[in-house]
Amino acid sequence: MTRAATAASAGIPSSPAPTDAPTSAEDVAQWVSDFGSWVFEQLGALRSTLERTLAAPAPRRADLAIEDRCSALLSDSRTAVAGAGAVFAPGVLADAPYWLEWWTVETRAGGTTVTKLAAETDPRAVGFRDYTELPWYAKVLASGEPQVTGPYVDYLCTDQYTLTFTAPLVVNGRFAGVVGVDVLVAWFEEHLLEVMGALERTCVLVNASGRVVTSSDPAWVTGDLIRDLPTERWLAGEAATHPRWTAGRCATLPFLVLTPR
CATH class of the missing domain: 3.30.450.20 (PAS domain)
Incomplete structure (x- = not known):
């Protein structure tokens, strides 16, 4: 099965194609708006899955069932996504005070592979970085609304100019973290x-x-x-x-x- 077929089987649409016969700046704005709608559709699907999971008593890392969808997004060469997943508020998961469930694409001589991000999530460790202070998390927490961060050089994941789209996870009226995708500016x-x-x-x-x-x-x-x-x-x-x-x-x-x- 091809990478595009893998994504199609997961019900993931392609990123928007350029508009036909653009004639004005309004066409540019429309393409950008269509792209934003597509991104937030992906975030909505991730959010629905996780909010159901997190509503259960004492959810654990093993209960998070978004890997297949994130991998399909990242594996489809037609889509824009260079990173996808969720970042959880402290104390939401029963077996990890801090946790990122995040996948990225690695490009090597043999092609591209989807890899789970190995971030340090133990606050006692020397390499720990408190992600709750980063704009793509903190602005969503403060506003309760989806956010777009960037363009910025993402030294945590892509090492390239990136746009990070994030939306809130809310469970039983409580902020539980964010879902997000990274899009390379290139x-x-x-x-x-x-x-x-x-x-x-x-x-x-x-x-x-x-x-x-x-x-x-x-x-x-x-x-x-x-x-x-x-x-x-x-x-x-x-x-x-x-x-x-x-x-x-x-x-x-x-x-x-x-x-x-």
Whole structure:
């Protein structure tokens, strides 16, 4: 069975393909929004499985049944996912005070393999890192809402520019951790530039902080910061002007498509 067939048998759709005949920045925003919907669909499936499991008395690591779905996501070359899994709030599992159930893709000369992340989860150990302080966890805990972190260099998993999508796990009204996926910015850029490249005007995709995710103009690269943008007002749907840029919102993600005035 091929890798794509493995994912299809698990009921996992492909990541969105570039839109047909893009003509405007709105088409770019639509592609990004479709992609966000696809990602959150995957997170919803992971969350449903885990919330049922965690609702049982004294759940343990052996009860977590998401490996097959995560492996299928990671094994399908058509999808964007470079990491997937769940990260649990302290004390949720009966046999581990801290725990990550997370898989990544390793690329070697012989091809790609799906590997479970071996993170240090013993708070007494020298190599322990308290993941509850990291933005992709802490922002979900604080807001109770899904979050997109990045672009940032993910030194924990991918060692590349990454977008991390996370959503809350809530069991019996209690925050129990997050489910998440990692998407390599390189994959995202490759596919989005197929949409951007069909337009005559420059398009720059930025996050809520004004940091560049992808741009059709080589003057702007991933990680660059475009300063003095009224991003909060634009993302809230308010009217705001900027001397250099106009902006379009992406419906499902806190991203903006900028075009020059």
